[in-house]
Amino acid sequence: MFKFSTNTLWLLLLTATGLTYWLGESGQLDHASMAPVLLIFGFSFFKGMAVIIDFMALRHAPALWRNLLLGWLVFVTSMILLAYWIGLR
Amino acid sequence: MSSPAPSTDAPQLAGDLAVWLIILAELLAFGILFLSYAFARTFDVALFNASQDTLDLNFGAVNTALLISGSWCVVRAVEAVKRDASANGARWLMAALVCGSGFVVIKLMEFAAKAQAGIDLSTNTFYMFYILLTGFHFFHVLAAMVFLTILLVKTGAGRYGKHNHHALETGAAFWHMVDLLWIVLFPLIYVMR
Numbered sequence: 001m002f003k004f005s006t007n008t009l010w011l012l013l014l015t016a017t018g019l020t021y022w023l024g025e026s027g028q029l030d031h032a033s034m035a036p037v038l039l040i041f042g043f044s045f046f047k048g049m050a051v052i053i054d055f056m057a058l059r060h061a062p063a064l065w066r067n068l069l070l071g072w073l074v075f076v077t078s079m080i081l082l083a084y085w086i087g088l089r
Numbered sequence: 090m091s092s093p094a095p096s097t098d099a100p101q102l103a104g105d106l107a108v109w110l111i112i113l114a115e116l117l118a119f120g121i122l123f124l125s126y127a128f129a130r131t132f133d134v135a136l137f138n139a140s141q142d143t144l145d146l147n148f149g150a151v152n153t154a155l156l157i158s159g160s161w162c163v164v165r166a167v168e169a170v171k172r173d174a175s176a177n178g179a180r181w182l183m184a185a186l187v188c189g190s191g192f193v194v195i196k197l198m199e200f201a202a203k204a205q206a207g208i209d210l211s212t213n214t215f216y217m218f219y220i221l222l223t224g225f226h227f228f229h230v231l232a233a234m235v236f237l238t239i240l241l242v243k244t245g246a247g248r249y250g251k252h253n254h255h256a257l258e259t260g261a262a263f264w265h266m267v268d269l270l271w272i273v274l275f276p277l278i279y280v281m282r
Contacts (some may be wrong), residue, residue: 006168010161014154017275021150024280040276047157047272055160056265057103057167057258058243065102065109069116076120076273083127087134 003059009050016043037084041077048073103167104259112266115229119270122225123277126218133214138282140215143206148199149279152192153271159188160268163237163261170249170257178257179245182237185264189234196227219278225250226270233267236260 004012023029029036037083052073061072069088102109131139166181198261203216240260243249249257 006161006164013157013161017150017153017157020153020276020280021146024146024150029280029282032132037281040281044272044276048269051269051272055164055268056262060100061102062100068113069101072116072120073269073273076123079124080205080277081125082274083124083131086128087131 004050006054009054010059013047013050014086016047032088034081034085034088037081041081045073045077048077097157105255108259108262112262115266115270119222119225119273122218122222123273126277128219129214129218136213137215138227139276140213140219141282144219144279145199145202146279148195149275151197152195153275155188155192155195156268156271159185160265163264167254167257167261169255170244171251173251175244175247175250179241180250182241182244186234186237186241187228189230189237191229193227195232196223196230200224200227222274222278226267226274229267229270233260233264236263 016077017081020040023040049070052069053066056069058069114252136184162181162185166178166185167179169175169181203220208216237260240249240257244257
């Protein structure tokens with residue numbers, strides 16, 4: 001798994017937030033397709049993973065705890081994507 | 090034969106086990122709310138999109154940046170205390186509290202604007218979720234700020250250091266959870282149409 005310094009990670013998280021904001025403001029999300037949904041929640045997933053692994057210091061924690069939190073993120077993100085896919089049909 | 094001393098490289102949770110159990114419970118509660126919102130939206134996508142248009146994306150984005158920056162400051166504070174640089178750690182905790190205060194001010198402005206527009210829990214399903222989710226999260230930010238304030242005072246007094254940072258890591262874990270929840274909440278409520 002990639003390992004960034006704390007400062008680099010902070011900048012990456014801010015960049016992902018900026019891109020999410022830009023996509024929201026640009027009107028790109030008004031198109032009825034799954035592509036922007038996947039992109040936006042992809043950014044969110046990356047940010048959540050970075051917080052869990054590095055900010056919460058679970059990289060070197062027992063695997064059970066790391067997997068519990070990552071599992072929560074995977075499950076919630078997947079179900080949200082499923083709901084948006086249903087909403088597009 | 091004596092048993093071997095535990096290795097310092099053994100995987101360890103940062104902070105108290107109790108706070109991690111609380112974090113799991115909070116994630117489950119918020120997870121249910123996030124999915125309830127996402128699936129409720131499928132029944133009236135037009136209403137949710139129209140209501141979402143009234144939210145200020147600028148506020149949501151700035152608040153995301155503030156919480157992420159607050160988390161970064163808390164990580165730097167823990168790193169500083171682990172180097173026995175308590176004064177530096179206290180400064181980072183203060184910076185995290187400034188970020189948290191900025192979040193609170195912006196959220197209060199948002200809530201006030203919605204209240205002035207006559208929006209409440211009964212306005213429609215979207216606003217019910219918006220007020221419930223962001224309001225519930227808001228109280229968690231306040232709680233996390235109380236913990237950080239206590240940790241700031243104790244760190245400033247030199248109570249934590251290289252060999253004593255368990256409480257600091259416990260408070261930090263709770264703060265990061267608040268950040269993690271907002272990272273899912275922001276695209277869900279503010280951005281995605």
